[in-house]
Amino acid sequence: NAGVTQTPKFRILKIGQSMTLQCTQDMNHNYMYWYRQDPGMGLKLIYYSVGAGITDKGEVPNGYNVSRSTTEDFPLRLELAAPSQTSVYFCASSPLSGTVNTGELFFGEGSRLTVL
Amino acid sequence: KQEVTQIPAALSVPEGENLVLNCSFTDSAIYNLQWFRQDPGKGLTSLLLIQSSQREQTSGRLNASLDKSSGRSTLYIAASQPGDSATYLCAVRLGSEKLVFGKGTKLTVNP
Numbered sequence: 001n002a003g004v005t006q007t008p009k010f011r012i013l014k015i016g017q018s019m020t021l022q023c024t025q026d027m028n029h030n031y032m033y034w035y036r037q038d039p040g041m042g043l044k045l046i047y048y049s050v051g052a053g054i055t056d057k058g059e060v061p062n063g064y065n066v067s068r069s070t071t072e073d074f075p076l077r078l079e080l081a082a083p084s085q086t087s088v089y090f091c092a093s094s095p096l097s098g099t100v101n102t103g104e105l106f107f108g109e110g111s112r113l114t115v116l
Numbered sequence: 117k118q119e120v121t122q123i124p125a126a127l128s129v130p131e132g133e134n135l136v137l138n139c140s141f142t143d144s145a146i147y148n149l150q151w152f153r154q155d156p157g158k159g160l161t162s163l164l165l166i167q168s169s170q171r172e173q174t175s176g177r178l179n180a181s182l183d184k185s186s187g188r189s190t191l192y193i194a195a196s197q198p199g200d201s202a203t204y205l206c207a208v209r210l211g212s213e214k215l216v217f218g219k220g221t222k223l224t225v226n227p
Binding site (some may be wrong): 040042045048056090103104106 | 159161162165167170213217220
């Protein structure tokens, strides 16, 4: 079972470069999320999506953009990379039970990004 | 503002010991609470999910309890093994999307 797949696993960017972190899930989950995890800190929500075509900001959206054209894919784009965006990024998904988000999160293995 | 605290930040125990990890939260108006395990360089793996109407959940050697009124949850690990070494995080759900994570407890089980 693939679950939630993230690519790339590692990436080094120069300041001002752009890139897209890919996330795909094969569980037909409606909800998808992007988090960042910094050393000694809890996970912070960047963006989330409740279904194809619908996205919304989380706690720390500045410097990022997302799209959700299909149920499976939820890419995260960094337009002008800054050192403050050095972090580990996690994509997650969550299923519906009927019409209610069950709340159970399934995570990818993370993408470690360094901006120099 | 909801805050989630996990104490201790790190814990080292000998193999075979029973242990308890603590999670406290400041606002009792939660939908559910979830415990995760994170291995170094890996993503989070869901261990147990407790809905706000439930008091506890069990899976194998793991038992998680929830006391909303006191803002506390505990994760009990029985007969710990070196393979249990990891960071354990708890997270409370405030709404359909908003999840607040603690910073985790790093557990080391020594052979």
